[in-house]
Amino acid sequence: xxxxxxxxxxxxxxxxxxxxxxxxxxxxxxxxxxxxxxxxxxxxxxxxxxxxxxxxxxxxxxxxxxxxxxxxxxxxxxxxxxxxxxxxxxxxxxxxxxxxxxxxxxxxxxxxxxxxxxxxxxxxxxxxxxxxxxxxxxxxxxxxxxxxxxxxxxxxxxxxxxxxxxxxxxxxxxxxxxxxxxxxxxxx
Amino acid sequence: xxxxxxxxxxxxxxxxxxxxxxxxxxxxxxxxxxxxxxxxxxxxxxxxxxxxxxxxxxxxxxxxxxxxxxxxxxxxxxxxxxxxxxxxxxxxxxxxxxxxxxxxxxxxxxxxxxxxxxxxxxxxxxxxxxxxxxxxxxxxxxxxxxxxxxxxxxxxxxxxxxxxxxxxxxxxxxxxxxxxxxxxxxxx
DNA sequence: CTTTTAATTAGATGTGCATCTAATTAGATT
DNA sequence: AATCTAATTAGATGCACATCTAATTAAAAG
Numbered sequence: 528x529x530x531x532x533x534x535x536x537x538x539x540x541x542x543x544x545x546x547x548x549x550x551x552x553x554x555x556x557x558x559x560x561x562x563x564x565x566x567x568x569x570x571x572x573x574x575x576x577x578x579x580x581x582x583x584x585x586x587x588x589x590x591x592x593x594x595x596x597x598x599x600x601x602x603x604x605x606x607x608x609x610x611x612x613x614x615x616x617x618x619x620x621x622x623x624x625x626x627x628x629x630x631x632x633x634x635x636x637x638x639x640x641x642x643x644x645x646x647x648x649x650x651x652x653x654x655x656x657x658x659x660x661x662x663x664x665x666x667x668x669x670x671x672x673x674x675x676x677x678x679x680x681x682x683x684x685x686x687x688x689x690x691x692x693x694x695x696x697x698x699x700x701x702x703x704x705x706x707x708x709x710x711x712x713x714x715x
Numbered sequence: 716x717x718x719x720x721x722x723x724x725x726x727x728x729x730x731x732x733x734x735x736x737x738x739x740x741x742x743x744x745x746x747x748x749x750x751x752x753x754x755x756x757x758x759x760x761x762x763x764x765x766x767x768x769x770x771x772x773x774x775x776x777x778x779x780x781x782x783x784x785x786x787x788x789x790x791x792x793x794x795x796x797x798x799x800x801x802x803x804x805x806x807x808x809x810x811x812x813x814x815x816x817x818x819x820x821x822x823x824x825x826x827x828x829x830x831x832x833x834x835x836x837x838x839x840x841x842x843x844x845x846x847x848x849x850x851x852x853x854x855x856x857x858x859x860x861x862x863x864x865x866x867x868x869x870x871x872x873x874x875x876x877x878x879x880x881x882x883x884x885x886x887x888x889x890x891x892x893x894x895x896x897x898x899x900x901x902x903x
Numbered sequence: 904c905t906t907t908t909a910a911t912t913a914g915a916t917g918t919g920c921a922t923c924t925a926a927t928t929a930g931a932t933t
Numbered sequence: 934a935a936t937c938t939a940a941t942t943a944g945a946t947g948c949a950c951a952t953c954t955a956a957t958t959a960a961a962a963g
Contacts, residue, residue: 536737543732544731544732545729546725549725553814553815556809567819569815569819607803615798621741623740
């Protein structure tokens with residue numbers, strides 16, 4: 528698990544913060560079980576257990592092995608140990624705060640410069656301009672090729688200076704251009 | 716946090732497995748905040764933040780200090796550290812499995828001896844009998860005083876041998892008796 | 904190749920809980 | 934006392950998701 532990855536941390540917590548899944552974790556820590564055996568032990572139907580196991584599998588918390596018509600699951604101890612080591616370390620916790628504060632700051636920039644979904648003025652500072660550009664690029668779809676005229680027309684909905692904003696979108700690498708055709712850089 | 720306390724572990728996970736509360740935790744780790752400040756940073760209304768803070772407070776994850784009309788919250792680092800140390804230790808995880816397995820065993824005993832909500836026969840072994848008695852005592856309310864005749868009449872709904880079962884309920888300390896009046900021992 | 908066993912996927916249902924607005928409490932200020 | 938500020942509590946709404954039944958897939962065994 529990466530530090531600074533709030534979403535992943537949250538996903539781990541959500542997956543584990545459930546009675547049935549926590550019980551599954553406990554059982555599978557000890558030994559291998561089939562879906563049917565687990566359903567029996569947890570007093571649940573097989574589809575329900577399958578559903579939970581899929582979530583655990585997604586995070587690599589368990590491992591599955593096919594044996595005939597039976598699927599046998601066991602805990603991935605390494606992953607659990609890793610979580611346990613990296614969960615709620617001071618760095619993790621501090622990085623959460625950083626994210627929240629910077630999100631709030633970006634929100635404030637947006638409400639300052641956007642009046643009624645109109646860009647009132649292009650910010651001077653690089654940092655604020657980046658926030659506005661990130662907002663602007665969201666008006667374009669990923670995977671679509673836009674001719675320059677259409678780029679201008681979309682930008683014009685929000686601000687008259689299409690030339691500057693179009694150039695900035697490319698300069699900030701949020702969009703790319705080739706032969707007068709523009710497309711959005713896919714988000715990492 | 717006690718080992719073997721599945722419910723408490725689950726409660727911690729549930730409280731932390733939520734975007735807003737995890738963000739609160741991150742912020743409060745750094746310094747003190749008022750409810751209004753937090754609402755601003757999280758882009759939530761104050762009642763919502765209050766609601767989340769109450770849950771964190773309940774688990775002693777945060778501390779609150781009144782300052783005029785303002786309530787100032789901060790993280791309780793000790794509690795978080797304790798969680799981090801005790802969460803998902805091999806012992807914790809193993810104890811979950813034990814609980815699940817013994818729950819399943821008790822369920823099996825119940826379905827074996829109960830046919831159509833009728834006790835088919837009183838188990839011989841102590842362990843099984845305890846399971847049945849725990850089930851039977853649940854037919855009585857905590858805090859109510861039952862005369863012997865009523866105890867018998869309730870037991871008779873499930874099995875004819877009221878004398879034995881009534882004696883066993885008292886012997887197992889699940890119920891208490893004084894002057895021919897019976898009452899249920901409150902659950903720990 | 905048909906049937907049986909075991910699991911997963913699809914789709915429907917219901918419940919828990921996050922969030923909001925409105926009303927209330929409590930302390931501070933005039 | 935009356936007003937103002939900050940927070941909590943009450944009550945309503947809506948969404949996320951756990952669970953179920955039914956249908957489907959896949960492998961094993963007859």
